[in-house]
Amino acid sequence: MGDFTSYIIGAVLIAIIVIIIGLILRKRIYDRVDQLEAWKMDVMHRQVGAELQRVKALNLSGETQERFEHWKETWDHILTRELPDIEEYLFDAEEAADRFRVKYAKKNLATVESILTKNEETIKTILKELEDLLDSEKQSRQAIETVTPILKEWRHVLLENQHLYGPAEKRFEQALDQEQQAIEEFYAMCDDGNYFEARQHVENIKASLEVIGLRIDEFPLLYKKMNRDLPEQIQELKNGIKEMKREGYRINDDMLLTELRDMEKQLKTYISQIEQTDEPAVYDWLQAAEDRIQEIYLMLEKEAKAKHYLEKHMDQFTKDVQAASEDFVLTDEEVKTLQQTYLLEGSDLELYENLEKWMHQLEKDHNQLLNSLSSVNQTYLSLKEQLELNQGDLKKFKESHVEFRDQVRSIRSDELEAKQVVETKKRTLFNLEKRLEKSNLPGIPDYIKKQCRDNHGLIETIQELLHEQPLNMGQVNTKIKELHSNVDILSEKVQLMIEQAYLTERVIQYANRYRSQYPMLQAKLLEAEQLFYQEHYEEALELSAQALEEIAPGAVQRLEERIELPY
Known part of the structure; x- marks a missing residue:
């Protein structure tokens, strides 16, 4: 429940x-x-x-x-x-x-x-x-209330300045009449209730009136340029071309005068057109015509400056080429004289041949430039450019010529220097050998003797090379470098060997005080003395120094610090 x-x-x-x-x-x-x-x-x-x-x-x-x-x-x-x-x-x-x-x-x-x-x-x-x-x-x-005053203002401008517009004043009046008609159409559209169409219509009127106003504002200057300024510039330029031709300037007067006459014809056509209607292409053409006139003026100015440049520099260039040629003849004679005594390197001969070709080309370019000046086929401007190129080329040739001449002349100084080096190294070898004699060493190691013999042999080889005709200084210089290196190495080895021998004597003398106390030291010192008299000075020093360090640590370093070679 x-x-x-x-x-x-x-x-x-x-x-x-x-x-x-x-x-x-x-x-x-x-x-x-x-x-x-x-x-x-x-x-x-x-x-x-x-x-x-x-x-x-x-x-x-x-x-x-x-x-x-x-x-x-x-x-x-x-x-x-x-x-x-x-x-x-x-x-x-x-x-x-x-x-x-x-x-x-x-x-x-x-x-x-x-x-x-x-x-x-x-x-x-x-x-x-x-x-x-x-x-x-x-x-x-x-909007239409702002347009109407503008239209009236442009009518006033035309009325006050009719002389600036010429026949074109009529077409501008017609254009303004059309805009007035468009304004009336606007009011009709408003009366008919076509408000959207009327709004677009008034925008069109504003845009159109702005273009017309711009044209009215620009026209006087345009008309003046085309009726007076440009014709005067063309005529002045034509006169200038004819005058330059009479003065002997090398200009293509026929082509330029034809171009200017064509420009005058086109100008008249455009003047007629702009008096009747708006022609947008005329603005670009006018700018191009003005640019072309300035371009021709600049070209004529460059031609005049080029003629002046040639008159000022051509004679000097001729003298410079002649001087360079005469200078190179002297170098040529010097090279031939040197070749009787010295054997020139392949690179030197190649450079000489290139300089010879270069000189011939400079003379050829100079003659060609003279021929062009005598004819009338080339403009002064092109000849000036060619002269400037030739001047630059001549400058580079002179620099290379001087460098080559100095290089060739250095062969004689190289010979004298080589002879001095041989004499210096002979004296160095003599001094080394005298030092070895005075060292009172038990003997001279075979490797030292061999290096002395080798260096004497190298000196004899160099002397033989120096007497050869023609003299090959390249080979001599190679042997001189070898002699430098060998004698320096020998000097270092002799110095080291004498230091080792003298230090060995000092170490053994110092260690003698411990001989009776240390049999092992006695044995090592005997072995070191044996090596010393066998001319193994480095091994003798190592063995004696090691034996002494075992008995008296630091003794060898103290001896090294106080050592003074007597020879």
């Missing part, structure tokens, strides 16, 4: 919870219905109708009339069809909520919200377009 009662209580509680949830959901639906109803009423009372009445008061026609009808139909559709449909959807949602059909009620509410959102966008678009229409009418009239 207790379990059954629990089931009953549980079922009742669940039913109560379900009812409460249902009531809450139904309350929410009712609240949402009220919100959407208020939204619907807000849409219904929007001032769209009043705005349409404001527009209707205007004189509408054409595209404006079509737009107005579309706006009116759209607003009527919202009021008569979509808002009543919303009312039905809201009613169905309330009924569904009463029956706790929450899902169906929410579906109807979502449909209502979608319709209202769409209506909001539609109303916003209508009001925006209505505002644009009203603004278009207002702004267009304001």
Whole structure:
């Protein structure tokens, strides 16, 4: 019985919870219905109708009339069809909520919200377009009020300055008349209610009038350039060309005069055209013509400067080439004389041959330049450029020539230097041998004797080479370098050997005080003395020093610090 009662209580509680949830959901639906109803009423009372009445008061026609009808139909559709449909959807949602059909009620509410959102966008678009229409009418009239004074101002400019425009004044007046006609068309559009077309029309008028004004403003200067300035420049340039030709300048006067006559013909054609109509191409042509005239002036100026340059520098260049040629002849004789005594290196001979060819080419270029000056086929400007190239080439030749001559002349000094080196090294060898004799050593090691013999032999070889005809200084210099190295090495070895021998004697003398006390030391010292008398001074020093260090550490270093060679 207790379990059954629990089931009953549980079922009742669940039913109560379900009812409460249902009531809450139904309350929410009712609240949402009220919100959407208020939204619907807000849409219904929007001032769209009043705005349409404001527009209707205007004189509408054409595209404006079509737009107005579309706006009116759209607003009527919202009021008569979509808002009543919303009312039905809201009613169905309330009924569904009463029956706790929450899902169906929410579906109807979502449909209502979608319709209202769409209506909001539609109303916003209508009001925006209505505002644009009203603004278009207002702004267009304001714009046309600014255009009219500008048109009058340009008419005044033409009237006050007729002499600056010539026959073109008539075409500018016609262009302004067309804009006046366009203004009248604007007012007609406004009277007919074509406000959108009128707005676009006034923008076109402003753009067109701006172009016309720019042309009116630019024309006097353009007309003056084409009627007076440019013809005067062309005539002045023609006179200058003829004068330069009479003075002997090498210019293609026929080609230039023909080009200028063609320019005059084209100029007359363009003058006639701009008096009758606007010709955009004339602006580019005029700029190109002015640029070409300046280009010809610059070319003539360069030709005049080139002639002056040639008159100033050509004679000096001729003298420089002749001097360089004579100088090279002396070098040629010097080389031939040297070749009788010395054997020149292959690189020196190759450089000499290249210089000889270079000199011939310079003489050839100089003669060609002289011939070109005598004829009239080349302009002074091209001849000046050629002269500058030849001058630069001659300068480089002189530098290379001096370098080669100094290099060849150094062969003699190399010979003298080689002889001095031989004498110096002979004295060095003699001094080394004398030092070895005075050293009182038991003997001289074979490797020292051999190196002395080798160096004497090398000296004899060099002396023989120095007596050869022709003398090969390249080979001599190679042997001289070898002699330098060998004698220096021998000097170092002799010095080292004497130091080792003397230090060995001092070490053995110092170690003798310990001989009687240390038999092992006695044995090593005997062996070291034997090596010493066999001329193995380095091994003797190593053995004696090692033996002494074992008995008296640091003694060898002290001996080295106090050692002074007696020879």
